[in-house]
Amino acid sequence: MIRMKDSIEQDQHITREFGKYRLAPPSPDLHDRVLRAARAALAGRDVGLHWTDRWLRACGAFREEILAFASVLLLILGVVTSLGADQSVLAESIERLKVMVTVSECLYRATSMDCTVLKPAAGDKESRYRVRWNAAGITRVDIDSTNGTEQTLWIFEGTVSVAGHEGGAVRSMAITTMPAEWQPPMEFLTPTLLAQHIKEQYGLMPAERQGGARPDEFLLVGQESQQAVEIAFDATTYLPTTLTKYLPDPPWTGKERDCLEEVRFQWNTPIPQELLIPGTSAVKRQVK
Amino acid sequence: MSSMSTRKKYLLIPAWILIAAIVAVGVIQSGPPASYFDLYGFLFVLIGGMALVLISFPGAEIGRAFRHAVGVSGSDAELRNSTHFWEAAGRSFWILGGMRSILSIIIGFAGMATQKYAGLPAIIAFLIQSLLSTFYGSLLAVICFVPCWKLMGKLQSRLSAPDAERNETPASVGHPGWEFGAYIGYVLFLATLVLTVHLPRPLMVWTVYRPSLLLVLGGTLALILFMGINNIRLTPSAAFAGMGLIGSLMGFIQMLHGMTVPTPQGVGHVAGALVFILSSCFTALLGMALVGAPLEDRAIRAGRAGAPSAFSRVSWYVFPLLSLIFLVLVFNMIIMPLPPSR
Numbered sequence: 001m002i003r004m005k006d007s008i009e010q011d012q013h014i015t016r017e018f019g020k021y022r023l024a025p026p027s028p029d030l031h032d033r034v035l036r037a038a039r040a041a042l043a044g045r046d047v048g049l050h051w052t053d054r055w056l057r058a059c060g061a062f063r064e065e066i067l068a069f070a071s072v073l074l075l076i077l078g079v080v081t082s083l084g085a086d087q088s089v090l091a092e093s094i095e096r097l098k099v100m101v102t103v104s105e106c107l108y109r110a111t112s113m114d115c116t117v118l119k120p121a122a123g124d125k126e127s128r129y130r131v132r133w134n135a136a137g138i139t140r141v142d143i144d145s146t147n148g149t150e151q152t153l154w155i156f157e158g159t160v161s162v163a164g165h166e167g168g169a170v171r172s173m174a175i176t177t178m179p180a181e182w183q184p185p186m187e188f189l190t191p192t193l194l195a196q197h198i199k200e201q202y203g204l205m206p207a208e209r210q211g212g213a214r215p216d217e218f219l220l221v222g223q224e225s226q227q228a229v230e231i232a233f234d235a236t237t238y239l240p241t242t243l244t245k246y247l248p249d250p251p252w253t254g255k256e257r258d259c260l261e262e263v264r265f266q267w268n269t270p271i272p273q274e275l276l277i278p279g280t281s282a283v284k285r286q287v288k
Numbered sequence: 289m290s291s292m293s294t295r296k297k298y299l300l301i302p303a304w305i306l307i308a309a310i311v312a313v314g315v316i317q318s319g320p321p322a323s324y325f326d327l328y329g330f331l332f333v334l335i336g337g338m339a340l341v342l343i344s345f346p347g348a349e350i351g352r353a354f355r356h357a358v359g360v361s362g363s364d365a366e367l368r369n370s371t372h373f374w375e376a377a378g379r380s381f382w383i384l385g386g387m388r389s390i391l392s393i394i395i396g397f398a399g400m401a402t403q404k405y406a407g408l409p410a411i412i413a414f415l416i417q418s419l420l421s422t423f424y425g426s427l428l429a430v431i432c433f434v435p436c437w438k439l440m441g442k443l444q445s446r447l448s449a450p451d452a453e454r455n456e457t458p459a460s461v462g463h464p465g466w467e468f469g470a471y472i473g474y475v476l477f478l479a480t481l482v483l484t485v486h487l488p489r490p491l492m493v494w495t496v497y498r499p500s501l502l503l504v505l506g507g508t509l510a511l512i513l514f515m516g517i518n519n520i521r522l523t524p525s526a527a528f529a530g531m532g533l534i535g536s537l538m539g540f541i542q543m544l545h546g547m548t549v550p551t552p553q554g555v556g557h558v559a560g561a562l563v564f565i566l567s568s569c570f571t572a573l574l575g576m577a578l579v580g581a582p583l584e585d586r587a588i589r590a591g592r593a594g595a596p597s598a599f600s601r602v603s604w605y606v607f608p609l610l611s612l613i614f615l616v617l618v619f620n621m622i623i624m625p626l627p628p629s630r
Contacts, residue, residue, distance in 0.1 A: 068513050074506025082307035093397040095559035105625035218552045235551045249577055
């Protein structure tokens with residue numbers, strides 16, 4: 001019993017002693033005061049810094065937000081610029097080459113060609129050729145020159161067969177020995193030759209202004225031995241419809257360009273077989 | 289023991305002669321010798337690769353790696369660093385080979401814009417230059433991987449040896465932060481890029497790369513933020529490669545859409561898409577070479593990572609190969625005519 005009393009007293013004593021050292025509860029504004037002091041200290045330290053360092057410190061606090069904003073901005077700008085209308089020089093080059101390749105391929109696949117070549121001469125006169133080619137490789141050229149003489153040539157595998165407009169015997173010769181006045185525009189003899197000229201001679205590129213073309217056509221322009229070349233292509237078949245050669249005029253004159261040659265093409269329309277046999281009666285009057 | 293090794297050495301001589309003869313016969317049998325020379329391409333890969341190495345490693349470590357390559361011994365840690373150096377050098381040449389391949393095609397087409405004739409022979413010449421760059425890159429990479437593999441073998445043999453033979457002296461690694469050599473490396477790389485790339489109009493670089501540059505950079509930042517800046521799996525290299533792949537796929541989809549419209553407008557879309565594919569690959573490779581790989585090298589040298597992550601390795605070695613495949617596909621698309629609508 002005595003022991004129990006002693007221990008109770010001891011407990012009370014200990015509690016009293018602990019009570020002496022117990023911390024007083026924090027005052028309600030202590031937290032705010034500490035925070036204000038910390039902010040004041042931080043601001044005091046920032047005052048001593050250069051403005052760029054202060055700015056960098058502020059940016060550092062929002063690093064992730066700034067990066068997120070930058071990434072979204074870059075992505076939006078990237079999408080907008082990729083959808084934009086202006087093409088890079090590189091894309092223009094690729095486009096030019098792809099058009100050339102497609103045009104060449106379409107010319108190689110042609111089954112027949114019928115083209116009329118008009119060459120204006122002095123006065124109202126003009127010389128006219130009509131070139132017809134079929135997939136068998138036979139080319140017929142009807143020449144109607146300015147001096148009124150008419151001539152028909154059949155060209156097949158390097159041999160030219162000639163018949164005059166008045167009829168008579170058909171003569172044959174090698175294409176290399178053909179007189180110069182009969183030489184039709186060689187670049188239009190076959191679609192393959194035309195494709196070669198388009199790829200290698202004309203140096204074509206898309207025209208800046210497509211105003212001269214019909215809605216279902218597109219224009220390519222180029223140059224060949226000081227002559228300006230303009231070719232209109234069918235936008236669906238990629239085959240040429242009109243080829244025009246002009247004398248180069250200085251751009252500031254504003255005059256209409258002088259046409260040197262105009263070629264109109266028709267593709268893949270059947271050509272009567274008898275027209276392609278040398279010396280047949282169908283020779284006559286096939287130019288127009 | 290020494291007589292055995294001398295005899296082995298003598299036996300190796302005819303073996304080397306035989307190997308050289310087989311290679312020579314192979315080269316002769318392959319037909320008329322082709323020209324494997326493209327000065328600008330070679331200089332870009334060689335000097336650019338050296339610049340990238342300078343960005344990641346200080347001169348002392350480079351010198352030590354060369355000494356280890358010729359057989360000078362060192363501690364395990366030093367050998368580990370040298371192995372890492374040679375791997376980084378090989379990686380740099382490989383990435384630059386891929387990068388120059390794309391650049392050659394871009395330079396070729398940009399040059400074609402000012403030329404009168406645009407024919408297939410001209411673009412075949414660009415493709416030859418492209419493949420030559422990859423050839424130089426892979427050749428230099430293999431040359432660097434030889435000491436890397438040798439040092440790896442040496443390290444492995446040491447690890448399997450008894451403890452007494454091992455030398456665990458820590459390597460004296462230079463300061464792993466941004467050093468003066470790194471700045472020299474960046475300047476050297478930019479100088480190489482400017483001097484070996486001849487564009488008729490330098491400003492066209494911006495118009496060519498603008499969309500893909502913005503998309504790849506923005507996407508890379510977004511990926512890194514999404515996965516967490518300190519994520520060890522998604523390294524900047526992997527993010528760049530991922531965005532390069534996404535950009536290329538976007539380009540291919542755009543290209544196929546363009547092909548459904550076989551008109552000149554459709555051709556324009558196809559051409560734009562092909563440029564997008566090329567420039568996406570180029571931007572991703574540039575990002576990997578200039579930002580991704582140096583950051584990871586620095587982390588390894590500072591001890592924050594033990595070795596390059598698997599994702600980074602896949603990005604460094606697979607993405608340039610993928611770019612080359614895309615390049616060949618793009619080339620095929622350019623020379624393939626569009627199907628005309630009937």
